[in-house]
Amino acid sequence: ALAQSSITIYGIADAGLSFESGNKAGAVTKVTGGIESGSRLGFKGVEDLGGGNTALFLLEHGIQLDTGNSGQGGVLYGRQAYVGIANQDLGTLTFGRQYANHYLAAVSADPFSSGTSADEKNLINAVSNGGRMDNSIKYASAVFKGFSANLDYAAGEVNGDASAGRSMGAGLAYTNGPLALRLAVHNKSNDTATIRLGSARNTLLAANYTFKPAKLYLAYGVNKGPLSSTLRNATNPYGLAVAPVATAVTQDSTDALVGVSVPLGLHTVLASWIHKDDKEAANQDADQFALGYRYNLSRRTDVYLVYARMLNKNGASYTLGNASDGGSGNRAVNLGMRHAF
Amino acid sequence: ALAQSSITIYGIADAGLSFESGNKAGAVTKVTGGIESGSRLGFKGVEDLGGGNTALFLLEHGIQLDTGNSGQGGVLYGRQAYVGIANQDLGTLTFGRQYANHYLAAVSADPFSSGTSADEKNLINAVSNGGRMDNSIKYASAVFKGFSANLDYAAGEVNGDASAGRSMGAGLAYTNGPLALRLAVHNKSNDTATIRLGSARNTLLAANYTFKPAKLYLAYGVNKGPLSSTLRNATNPYGLAVAPVATAVTQDSTDALVGVSVPLGLHTVLASWIHKDDKEAANQDADQFALGYRYNLSRRTDVYLVYARMLNKNGASYTLGNASDGGSGNRAVNLGMRHAF
Amino acid sequence: ALAQSSITIYGIADAGLSFESGNKAGAVTKVTGGIESGSRLGFKGVEDLGGGNTALFLLEHGIQLDTGNSGQGGVLYGRQAYVGIANQDLGTLTFGRQYANHYLAAVSADPFSSGTSADEKNLINAVSNGGRMDNSIKYASAVFKGFSANLDYAAGEVNGDASAGRSMGAGLAYTNGPLALRLAVHNKSNDTATIRLGSARNTLLAANYTFKPAKLYLAYGVNKGPLSSTLRNATNPYGLAVAPVATAVTQDSTDALVGVSVPLGLHTVLASWIHKDDKEAANQDADQFALGYRYNLSRRTDVYLVYARMLNKNGASYTLGNASDGGSGNRAVNLGMRHAF
Incomplete structure (x- = not known):
């Protein structure tokens, strides 16, 4: 990062190889970007206004490092x-394009931090738009005895209908020594000015606990309503006879995640299992298993190797994506590097 | 701003709430960006070439802070x-995408600096493209006894026809103590290689005068020819029986502006009235009234509250936009913050 | 450039006038950007990992300075x-969107460095995409006794077909005092998942030699297979009865370049001749002649004047483009400035 006066410039450049198989059209090896973390370049700053108040801003590009295209x-x-x-006492109020609490809670429960083909978004894809809300106001409280609260509001901006397209969310976090807990709810209206689809309602409880020599990750989520859990690749990648409907296979579902990371000096071994339990008649459950290894070349640079497997049941169509891509198959191997600056 | 060696990085992040009513589809409250000033990030620099000469460059993004999209x-x-x-003696010659003098003169006469729902562009929208010219050469003279002159030329770049699509403008400015005067003319050919529409011809006289405790703003403009004054929102927002024709309701028209700003320590009160006098048979005049309040949290950061009202006559269809958006109605309230970095 | 800690920011702003004639629709004078060098803004950095190892990244925008649009x-x-x-001993391995060796070799043999209307790409347009490869891995060896080697690989990323769309290249470079030699081969598959077009195969030998008071440039290239040499402007700019086929007039062809630059203090005179020898039945050869003058206002800023002429034979349709644009005619004069920061 380049920090001085009112602006800090920072970013991540991440690229490598991703082998994916299981697609109806055959396997593919991609030279791709943003596998472990989305490649990015950001500009941010804070200004001390006195009296414990600060003004702050943040602008962050996403970059497809393999093609130079803009992400998102x-x-x-x-x-x-x-x-x-x-x-400092009352908390922070921000306006713009921002992450929903539900997404941030899910990231906190993923040992792979929502990256590589082990990405929790492959199954826990509750908040669309990459976990982000346009036209949003966020409030984050200060931390009090380990507790903090968050509120999300995103306007639908539909003339004559204040509720259509609106998102609302809330989060509660508690940290105490090695324990971190997050509870998040998110309600997104799928209505437009002319179509009434109803709301997606998501709840997630996320936890991680650090003990020698490992860190344990747990999450449990409940998803209700249309588009409450969406496919990352809705193009029928497995050539199913009954193609998935748009981006929503499931209406009501639950998610469970168990993960672990074991740091050993510069080495880290990571593993996770995620289960999607479809509560609809089709019962299209899925299980994702992932095993990873990371080697830290420095505090800013690492190389990684990850293997992941998706088991789809009863015509489910989940794919192994990564931090930047929805993926094309149900087996994946990633080999790459990540450099933070 | 982050300034060092050959590059300065700077910008503005502006966002807040905008309530707009009067639209045929009903009122809307937006969480939006760039209300008081368009959000931006810029890179600029100068190089001393010796002998009183400098080389200079400037690159400036527009950003929709509510969605992260690129502006413009x-x-x-x-x-x-x-x-x-x-x-230093001969003046400055620049090539690129640049503001027309006519637009800069209009900004200088607006106490709201062409921002918030009081934006002068809502009625004085002479130079299309946000007041900017592509493929342009600008010459700005040095200042001599308070006088300075400006010339604009923008190539149409139509093969075989040097005049089609071309813009030409000129400006004369005079500053003397509390008085600032600007006269600007702009002539833009609406012709293409195949269609002959003729030219838009705009003239504006702008003035501001600072006296204790206020600053007074005055402007008078004459617009002639097709597209010499365009609607910011041409989608028939008020549901008129006779929808506005494309982006040009009026051909010939005049504009008059009276404004005032009153700084009181960290507080500033602002007001403006703009009258559009349509000289065509339909006589679609309009009046815009605006009242604003700004509180400076620091030299770089302020919060603002603005109320504006547009009165359209005889089927006119002007809307209350802001620095970044054409707007959707004839009543608006803005509440937001602006942070410069 | 603004360099500090982990990030260096740098760029070029280039703009001026380009007069082009010969187009069926008539002549045009453009106020345009990126004539001598494509305008750009970049962010790059290196991190010392110890043991002779470094991590590195680079992100570089292209900018159309005349319109503000993104390039490419x-x-x-x-x-x-x-x-x-x-x-430091084993060389450099990089992943992303990168220049092919064949393109870099061609640039090294052009006294105009692939810029102005003398641009070698007007005829030696072997590697499409501006000489760039998406989804690419590059290896560059360290230099040993003046020799260095380069390998290019770009994945086609077609499911079930590892060779479709793939590019592979290699380069060998030798520098010894005033002599620099580069040999480059490039093989690009034009196949897609459904269409089998075959590969473009390009070979180029490039040389430059510095002697008092001049620098001599020579290149010879052999292009074989479909799309092995493409037109920069495929819109039939000369109104030929038989319009050029898509972007490929020629299949097999050879290219020859002779150039010279003569620096005289702050002044530099440049000249080049390029001959395209079409080996197909239509025998659509072309010759490009160019003469240029550059004056260095400083080490970072110059002004330039270039005249170029393209002679097309037997219905060939090559145009005089520049660093950023494919061009519209067969005679061109450029007058502009370039500022590096």
Whole structure:
């Protein structure tokens, strides 16, 4: 990072190889970017306003390092863009394009931090738009005896209908020594000015606990309503006779995650299992297993090797994506490097 | 701003709430960006070439802070992009995408600096493209006894026709103590290789005068020819029986502006009235009234509250936009913050 | 450039006038950007990992300075984007969007460095995509007794077909005092998942030799197979009765270049001749002649004047483009400035 006066410039460059098989069209080896973490470039700053108040802003590009394209479907500052004011006692209020609490809770429960083909988003894909909300206001409280609270509001901006397209969320976090707990709820209206689809309602309890020599990760989520859990690749990658419907295979479902990371000096071994329990008649459950290894070349640079496997049941169609891509198959091996600057 | 060696990085992050009513589809409250000033990130620099000469460049993004999208319809450096050479006696010559003098004169006459729902562009929208010219050469003279002159030229770049699509402008400025005067003319050919529409011809006289405790703003403009004054929102937002024709309701028209700003320590009160006098048979006049309040949290950060009202006559269809958006209605309230870095 | 800690920011702003004639629709004078060098803004950095190893990244925008648009057809970091690891003995391995060796060899043999209307790409346009490869891995050896080697690989990323769309290249370079030699081969599969077009195969030998008071440039290239040499402007700019077929007029062809640059203090005179020898039945040869003058205002800033002429034979349709644009005619004059920062 380049920090001085009012602006800090920072980023991540991540690229490598991803082998994916299971697709109806055959296997593929990609030279791709943003496997372990989405490649990015950001500009941020804080200004001391006195009296315990600060003004703050953040602008963050996503970059497809393999092609140079903008990430997030071409949105320029598609990762994050916001401005706000913080008070050391009262908390922080920010406006812009921001992460939903539900997504941040899910990331905190994933030993792979929502990256590589072990990405929790492959199954726990509750908040669409990469976990982000446009037109949003976020409030984050200060931390009090380990507790903190968060509120999300994103306007639908539909003339004459204040509720259509609106998102609302809340989060509660508790940290105490080695324990970190997060509870998050998210309610997103799928309505538009003309179509009434109803709301997606997601709840997630996420935990991680650090003990020698490992860190344990647990999560349990409940998803209700249309588009409450969406497929990352909805193009029928496995050539199923009954193609998945748009981006929503399931309406109601639950998610469970168990993960572990074991740091050994510069080496870290990681593993996770995620189970998607489809509560609908089709019972399209899925299980994702992943095993990873990371070697830290420095505090800023690492290399990684990950193997992941997705088991789809009863015509489910989940794929192994990564931090930047929805993926094309049900077996994947990643080999790459990540460099933070 | 982060300034060192040959590059300065700077910008503005602006966001807040905008309530808009009057639209045929009903009212809307937006969480939006760039209300008071368009959010932006810029890179600029100067190089001393010796002998009173400098080389200079500027590259400036526009950013929709509410969605992270690029402003100016997706143009990457859509605000400004240019390179040039300056001589301390002879003036400055620059090439690129640049503001027309007519637009800069209008900004200088608006107490709201062409921002918030009081934006002068809502009625004085003479130079299309946000006041910018692609493929342009600008010359700015040095200041001599308070006088300075500016010339604009933007190539149409139509093969075999040097005049089609071309813009030409000129400006004269005079500053003397508390008085600042600007006269600007702009002539833009609406012709293409195949269609002859004729030219838009705009003239504006802008003035501001600082006296204790206020600053007074005055402007008078004359617009002639097709597209010489365009609607910011041409989608028939008020559901008129006779929808506005494309982006040009009026051909010939005049504009008059009276404004005032009153700084009181960290507080500033602002007000403006703009009258559009349609000289065509339909006589679609309009009046815009605006009242604003700004509180400076620091030299770089302020919060603002603005109320504006647009009165359309005889089927006119002007809307209350802001620095970044064309707007959707004829009543608006803005509440937001702006942070410069 | 702004360099500190882990990030260096750098760039070029280039703009001016380009007069082009010969087009069926008539002549045009453009106020355009990136004539001598593509305008750009870049972010790069290196991290010392110890033991002679470094991590490195580079992200480089292309910018159309005349319109503010992103270059390279709208790709955000369309010039270059990569991350990698270097070892002082073993060489450098990088992943991302990168230049092919064949293109870099051609640039090294052009006194105009692939810029202005004298651009070698007007005829030696072997590697499509501006000489760049997406999804690529590059290996560059360390230099040993003046010799160095390079390997290119770009994945086609077609499911079930590892060879479709793939590029492979190799380069060998030798420098010894005033002499620099480069040999490069490039093989690009034009196949897709469904269409079998075959491969473009390009070989180039490039040399430059510095002697008082001049520098001599020579190149010879052999192009075989479909799309092995493509037109920069395939819209039939000369109104030929038989319009050029898509982007490939020629299949097999050879290229020869002779150039010279003569620096005289702050002044430099440049000249080049390029001959395209079409080996197909239509025998659509072409010759490009160019003469240029550059004046260095400083080490970072220059002004330039270039005249170029393209002679097309037997219905050939090559145009005089520049560093950023394919061009529209067969006579061109450029007058502009370039500022590096």
